[in-house]
Amino acid sequence: xxxxxSLSRCSLEQRHQFRxxxxxxxxxxxxxxxFSLVPKHHLSASExxxxxxxxxxxxxxxxxxxxxxxxxxxxxxxxxxxxxxxAFLQERFKLQVSGNVSSSPLVVEVGTGSGVVLxxxxxxxxxxxxxxxxxxxxxxxxxxxxxxxAVTVSIAEKEQQEQVKSHGFYIGNILGDLxxxxxxxxxxxxxxxxxxxxxxxxxxxxxxxxxxxxxxEVDSHLLALSYAGGADGMExxxxxxxxxxNILSKxxxxxxxxxxxxxxxxxxKDRVMSLDMNFSVETVGTSGKKAxxxxxxxxxxxx
Amino acid sequence: xKVLTLNFLTCAVKACKSSSDSFPLHPKDCELVSDELEVNxxxxxxxxxxxxxxxxxxxxxxxxxxxxxxxxxxxxxLAGDEKMLKELHTLLMETQINEGKLVCGxxxxxxxxxxxxANFLLPNHLV
Ligand SMILES: C[S@@+](CC[C@H](N)C(=O)[O-])C[C@H]1O[C@@H](n2cnc3c(N)ncnc32)[C@H](O)[C@@H]1O
Ligand SMILES: [Zn+2]
Numbered sequence: 084x085x086x087x088x089s090l091s092r093c094s095l096e097q098r099h100q101f102r103x104x105x106x107x108x109x110x111x112x113x114x115x116x117x118f119s120l121v122p123k124h125h126l127s128a129s130e131x132x133x134x135x136x137x138x139x140x141x142x143x144x145x146x147x148x149x150x151x152x153x154x155x156x157x158x159x160x161x162x163x164x165x166x167x168x169x170a171f172l173q174e175r176f177k178l179q180v181s182g183n184v185s186s187s188p189l190v191v192e193v194g195t196g197s198g199v200v201l202x203x204x205x206x207x208x209x210x211x212x213x214x215x216x217x218x219x220x221x222x223x224x225x226x227x228x229x230x231x232x233a234v235t236v237s238i239a240e241k242e243q244q245e246q247v248k249s250h251g252f253y254i255g256n257i258l259g260d261l262x263x264x265x266x267x268x269x270x271x272x273x274x275x276x277x278x279x280x281x282x283x284x285x286x287x288x289x290x291x292x293x294x295x296x297x298x299x300e301v302d303s304h305l306l307a308l309s310y311a312g313g314a315d316g317m318e319x320x321x322x323x324x325x326x327x328x329n330i331l332s333k334x335x336x337x338x339x340x341x342x343x344x345x346x347x348x349x350x351x352k353d354r355v356m357s358l359d360m361n362f363s364v365e366t367v368g369t370s371g372k373k374a375x376x377x378x379x380x381x382x383x384x385x386x
Numbered sequence: 387x388k389v390l391t392l393n394f395l396t397c398a399v400k401a402c403k404s405s406s407d408s409f410p411l412h413p414k415d416c417e418l419v420s421d422e423l424e425v426n427x428x429x430x431x432x433x434x435x436x437x438x439x440x441x442x443x444x445x446x447x448x449x450x451x452x453x454x455x456x457x458x459x460x461x462x463x464l465a466g467d468e469k470m471l472k473e474l475h476t477l478l479m480e481t482q483i484n485e486g487k488l489v490c491g492x493x494x495x496x497x498x499x500x501x502x503x504a505n506f507l508l509p510n511h512l513v
Contacts (some may be wrong), residue, residue, distance in 0.1 A: 218390075264506035265394060289507055
């Protein structure tokens with residue numbers, strides 16, 4: 084038991100360093116020296132605790148142009164698969180509702196990046212939702228991320244199949260801006276780990292015809308889009324929040340959104356409450372015990 | 387992307403959202419591919435109770451699939467109709483749009499699908 088506890092602490096600590104490293108790397112040259120301080124093996128997503136559900140493999144992903152899974156990604160995994168969130172989701176998406184079978188929930192992740200979060204929820208649908216007839220889909224503004232997510236999902240599916248375990252039904256990734264391609268009222272569970280780092284400017288969204296170009300500049304722009312959040316780190320998240328009342332299904336829609344301390348989470352939660360009369364909001368996961376700028380939390384929004 | 391995805395997509399142009407012509411998008415010059423998958427009738431049944439049947443009928447016709455009945459089969463009807471089950475399985479679960487375009491019936495904008503990924507980013511004049 085003792086060793087298990089210390090392993091758990093150690094692992095959290097490692098994930099912390101990982102987060103700091105990747106933000107600093109993305110944040111610019113002057114911090115990049117921190118990156119080399121982090122031992123390589125700490126960067127491996129496969130090193131998460133055995134007692135947790137396994138993290139999907141993303142070793143095929145090109146981190147020169149796609150966000151590398153970091154502490155924020157893992158906080159999402161841990162939160163969505165926590166006992167309390169499993170209980171919430173299983174109650175909400177119960178297969179039998181007063182004698183009738185409830186229809187398949189649609190899970191949409193916005194900003195899938197490597198696909199680590201979506202493929203985790205996809206592979207462990209049965210354990211998380213108590214049913215495996217879950218439809219999963221992703222949206223990202225980065226074409227490479229869309230492709231990588233499809234691969235990550237199919238690797239995770241194969242791993243489940245090898246163990247004779249079920250998984251969800253993946254319907255594809257869309258290249259697009261937030262929820263703009265999604266039909267109103269259709270999303271049952273929306274997941275978003277946004278670009279949340281406060282930055283002086285917000286990188287411009289690529290236009291329809293920009294996505295075929297490849298160059299070092301284009302790749303850095305895509306990486307900037309993955310972390311840079313503009314004022315308070317909230318410019319992109321705010322746009323998604325505004326769409327939530329519209330995009331979530333009326334009867335059972337809910338959303339998991341990651342915030343960092345500089346996003347001013349309490350103000351964000353107040354704003355969420357004002358978006359829709361029927362919204363509730365609660366912090367359901369936190370990480371980063373140290374007080375400071377890297378502290379992260381997941382809010383759940385539901386009606 | 388699966389054909390089923392079309393049931394959850396709409397034109398990304400803001401001004402089109404309120405128009406019923408922006409859903410479903412119309413496939414044009416599409417190259418389809420088929421994944422061979424085992425029939426999962428529980429999944430199919432639970433998906434059918436949430437699809438917009440009218441939109442699916444339009445999509446199926448536009449892609450050249452057999453004409454769907456006017457109303458969706460009930461779970462009981464589906465369980466007793468092997469042929470219907472197989473056809474819907476092929477259309478919704480197995481078929482993917484790999485290349486082609488998705489056209490908005492309201493503004494006429496064409497969204498390109500490449501390597502199975504539809505591009506819903508807008509040209510600057512439409513944002
Ligand atoms: C912090 S990363 C999260 C990646 C992945 N979900 C994870 O947790 O590791 C943010 C992702 O959002 C994407 N993104 C940024 N702005 C977006 C937008 N306006 N619409 C869709 N995706 C966006 C980025 O390309 C990036 O993949
Ligand atoms: Zn349109």
